[in-house]
Amino acid sequence: MFESYSGPIVIVAPHPDDETLGAGGFLLRAIEAGTPVHWLIVTGITTEQGWAQEKVARREREIAAVAEAYGFAGVHRLDLPSAKLETIPLGELVSAFGAIVKSVEPKILLVPHRGDAHSDHHIVYEAATACTKWFRYPSVDWTMAYETLSETDAGLFNSDPFLPNLFIDISSQLEKKLHITSMFGDEIGDFPFPRSLEAVSALARVRGAASGYTAAEAFMLLRGRT
Template sequence: MNVLVVAAHPDDEVLGPGGTVLRHAKAGDDVSVLIACTGTNLRYGSEETAELLDAAREVGELLSVRLVLGELPDQALDTLALPTVVEVVEREIAAAGAEVVYVHHWGDINRDHRILCEATVVATRPYAAPGVRAVRCFETPSSTEWGPPGQAPFVPNLFVDVADVLDAKIDAFGRYRSEVRPAPHPRSLDALADRARYWGSVSGLTAAEPFAVMRDRW
């Protein structure tokens, strides 16, 4: 199976679907990860940005994925025409021969996440990407759950068992040293593990990652 993860920022690919990526890799699937917003960075200076990208490469090796660093601007996707973002996603869908695509949830508080989700929806239309048979949206801790009242809630309907790879996911996220926060922040190592155990309790598993399925065709 050919899998593509479409993530906005370095660390998103671990926070949301990291355990699922590890499971795909262990199963022998070909996994590609697009981290789209690694161009102009409005949050960090050049030194911090370089450290983030180095961490992304290190994590890519830990996850056993083909890593693609995009050049779209961080925290500024709303300054671009949507077709510009769609083109980047379409290019990676084609390069990966993607059959399953994972992307941010459409209700996230982070605008880059929402725009990237919308662009992926456009790029994976059945006539535009007939090889894509599943599109699954992941949550991003401290972004998905912090949206304002009335914004589209994250209601997962697919749960992936990540008990056997949870420690490896936590270790991978820990490589993003500048992004790890102290507990009880959602991006602390303890909270990330607790979150997986919570979703496991919801779905009858020890630990799980949740997804909202946008389309699944078999």
């Protein structure tokens, strides 16, 4: 689908690694097709928030390495406090997201699933999807929700399950997605931890089996227009 668009893609990641777990193969395939992809990282960590200086420095190195590995057209960082987005008025988040959407003018906007277990994820969903109204953000043609291991699968919102209706072949991108996933250091653990290379690969295989590919990523298409 993205091969037909010359316009950019913006992926909204509540935390660094969400974009890779949920849509890393899609992003790599889009970039290979010549589509500019922008990474919007919503939260950040600082020593003022109580994080160790070593952890903060390591996170900075990880973000730089991951951005280079993908070849993103732009990295946009809001550096809001992790796990505390509920303390920020929703209108302020919408304004911050909206400024980036208007600046980049993406054709495709990728957002986390509303039913994810982490509060940051469903708050980001609410703010990001407010930036898809065609009469305010006319560039956005496609809005898609991705699934994030350890969050989407851990959500207990039975009334709001992740029901994929779009599968994208990432057979040729899976190995690089796994390599980039490994760059996130202590965010990635040993199987059966959900954020493990084995789990990421297994989910890609399961989504591939559901759609006739060797490996795939699954999305919920929330809105699409041509």
